[in-house]
Amino acid sequence: MDGEVNPREFAASDGCGPLMPDPLRSRLSLRQRIFEHVRAHGHAARTEISRALGVSAGSATTLTADLIQSGLLREVGLPAREQGRGRPPVALQIVPEAGYVIGIKLAKDRNTATLSDFSGKVIASAVTRFAPLKRSLTELLDQTDTLIAALLADAGMALSDMKAVGIGMAGVIDYATGSVRWSPLLHTPDEAFSVAFENRFGLPLYLENDCNMLTLAELWFGAGRAIPDFAVVTIEDGVGMGLVMNGQLYRGAWGMGLELGHTKVDLDGALCRCGKRGCLEAYLADYALVREAVAAIGIAPGDDADVLAALYDQAREGNQAAAAVFDRSARYLSLGLSNVVQLFDPALIILSSQRMDRDFLSPSELMADVQRLTLTRGQNPCRIEIRPWGDLAWARGATARALSSVTDTLFSTEAI
Ligand SMILES: [Zn+2]
Structure with missing residues (x-):
């Protein structure tokens, strides 16, 4: 679909969730750590759980029996390649039907959703498209309703089968209360989004800035699973950032998100959409390139995607002015990334x-540029990977948020 990367590729390995050293997760109960260890590895034998979490064989047996009794784990045969002398051929895995969640990305002109079982496997996905207009809260919830209906139809399931929903959207989101302080999708600020959602759908909602959701996707399903400190930088309509520190998503004090796009790179520089001058985004985001394409190259104004496509074509055909627009954008990107390296x-x-796959960026050139701008004192350059993920990956991050919260709630109650 539209060049979308299949989100199933996101989880090539068996299992999902952070693969951090266990001390990073030790605030959790032992029962939850066992459950999350099994989910992260896809399956695990009792002896392996005992060794990885540093618990006695007796405790591992008792606690896993409890989790089986609760309907959260089940026994499966170990794959033949993992069987060996003295190893029982039985492992434990998550019961996928123990719970289902929905993850959604709401965007300017399309909404995307995925439905996942409790092991993190994608069951179904759906995309709806519409004119890129700001909406009222009711209109946004109507659109979400249509999206969820399409998703459930694809999965052959009912809303009552779901445990929770995660939604990522651009803007200033108070993740603790689920309110939207400001979003480019909504006419009015300060909307009590979660309250309205939960009243309408009768399900718990976990709302986050969309860059945070993509960062969770990398932490749960992608390249960040075993990396306690990493950053995700997104270049779409704007420039966003998410950060994992010490194995946890960093959210700041007020839910502002890490607005890398509005860090200043030039005093009195180019005008940004935010109304201030010299923001990184004003040199890097789609709208900045479109502005250059129309003003400096003379490409006819129109839909942003069409103007950008024309700019790419001209650069490929050897138009030096068009190529210079991308060169300058890449230099500002290196500057922004160097600042991220110095700070974090x-x-x-x-x-x-999604623009990356058509762009003129190579990871090695970018890493070299960033290294040139960065005070390193001899340490290795920060590794930079370029991913052309589409909206389904963002929506999968929202399923990770919902799965993680449903799991926390489950294990915080006395019943389990
Ligand atoms: Zn700005």
């Missing part, structure tokens, strides 16, 4: 945009 010292930066 991540082991990895994942650069995510």
